[in-house]
Amino acid sequence: MRFDVITLFPELFTPMLSSGITRRAYEGGLVEVRFWNPRDYAQGHYRRVDDRPFGGGPGMVMLAEPLHQCLEAIRASRHEEVSGQVPLVMFSPIGAVLNHAAVSDWSASRGAILLCGRYEGVDQRFIDRFVDQHISLGDFVLSGGEIAAMALLDAVARLQPGVLNDEGSHQFDSFNPALDGLLDCPHYTRPEVWQGQAVPEALLSGHHAQIAQWRREQSLRCSAQLRPDLIGQARSQGLLSAQDEACLTTALAPQAQEAAKKL
Numbered sequence: 001m002r003f004d005v006i007t008l009f010p011e012l013f014t015p016m017l018s019s020g021i022t023r024r025a026y027e028g029g030l031v032e033v034r035f036w037n038p039r040d041y042a043q044g045h046y047r048r049v050d051d052r053p054f055g056g057g058p059g060m061v062m063l064a065e066p067l068h069q070c071l072e073a074i075r076a077s078r079h080e081e082v083s084g085q086v087p088l089v090m091f092s093p094i095g096a097v098l099n100h101a102a103v104s105d106w107s108a109s110r111g112a113i114l115l116c117g118r119y120e121g122v123d124q125r126f127i128d129r130f131v132d133q134h135i136s137l138g139d140f141v142l143s144g145g146e147i148a149a150m151a152l153l154d155a156v157a158r159l160q161p162g163v164l165n166d167e168g169s170h171q172f173d174s175f176n177p178a179l180d181g182l183l184d185c186p187h188y189t190r191p192e193v194w195q196g197q198a199v200p201e202a203l204l205s206g207h208h209a210q211i212a213q214w215r216r217e218q219s220l221r222c223s224a225q226l227r228p229d230l231i232g233q234a235r236s237q238g239l240l241s242a243q244d245e246a247c248l249t250t251a252l253a254p255q256a257q258e259a260a261k262k263l
Contacts, residue, residue, distance in 0.1 A: 001109065001156075002032040002086075004074045005149055006067065007116040008049065010035035012146045016154065021164060025157035032111075033153065034077075038062070041069035050119055059120030067115070067126050074113055087132035090115040090122070091145035095134030098152065100181075102135075106152065107159040114152070116145030180239040182230050185218035220244055221251040 005013070017026045017033065025031040038049045042063070050060040075085065089112045096102070106112070115122070115131065137148050157163060188199040202214035223230045231248065234240050240248075 001030065001160075002034065002078070002111040003153060003156075004034045004036060004078070004111075004113045005116065006036050006038060006070055006074070006113065007144075007146055007149070008037060008039060008118055009116075009144070009146060010037060013150065016150050022154055022157040025160045025163045028162070030160040030163065031153065031157050034074075036070050036074055038066040038070045041073065042066040053120060057120070061120050062118060062122045062126075064123040064126035067122065068130070071113070071130060086110055086112045088113045088115060088130050089133045089135055090117060090127065090131045091136070091148035092117065092121075092134045093136050093139070093141070095136040097136050097138055098148075098155075103152070103155040104159065107156045114145070114149045116149050118144040180234040180237075182219045182223040182234060183227055185215040185222065216244070217247050217251075220247050224248055224251055225255070 007013075013033070013035065017023060026033060039047050042049050043065070047066075048063065049066050050062050053059070053061045071088065078086070080086065086109075091114070112133075135148065135152065137151060142148065188203060192199050192204065200214065202210050205211065220231070223234075231240075
């Protein structure tokens with residue numbers, strides 16, 4: 001798996017690649033990351049990579065030609081057949097919001113070329129001709145695509161075999177289809193009592209079935225209270241059991257009572 005990142009600020013990625021548990025994926029070659037600076041492919045003494053927008057307005061726009069030359073160099077270095085080329089991905093608000101299902105797909109892919117835009121944007125002609133896919137992190141604006149690229153790389157890296165200390169850790173992540181796409185349950189560690197608050201008894205019981213049931217119920221409760229849309233999705237896909245529905249009825253009863261009082 002190889003990701004080629006087009007960015008004017010490759011130094012921003014250094015801490016991510018050398019720190020934390022996901023560094024294992026990069027140092028071990030499970031996820032190869034290469035950086036390409038469009039400025040290295042710009043013309044002229046000043047190697048300009050941006051210019052003022054036609055029609056006026058604030059900010060600058062990234063030039064198409066340096067990006068094109070940079071992309072050509074990347075394609076040549078990957079030695080791919082045209083029919084088998086990895087996609088060029090741009091991070092922008094028009095893309096689908098990155099979610100766990102998409103990350104899972106990327107984690108099993110051959111990688112991609114990631115374009116990190118800057119300033120007011122990228123010349124639309126380059127986007128129209130070369131960008132294959134857009135990805136968004138949500139309805140907000142960042143200074144550039146680097147943070148979004150880091151988010152994708154980190155999410156993909158942690159799913160690679162041998163990266164996490166516990167191979168089963170990511171199986172219980174929030175939004176994991178293996179857990180019906182619901183939120184994860186709360187977690188506790190030592191001491192058993194902290195500032196007068198004790199760890200739930202079920203987790204101290206040593207009874208695996210009881211612990212599993214408690215975690216499932218907490219996952220359902222958290223999802224119902226904080227992300228009811230996830231409950232709706234799981235229900236529409238037939239992923240909730242009769243026991244799940246009974247738990248939800250109990251969990252939501254206090255909310256229904258409070259809502260009735262306000263009527």
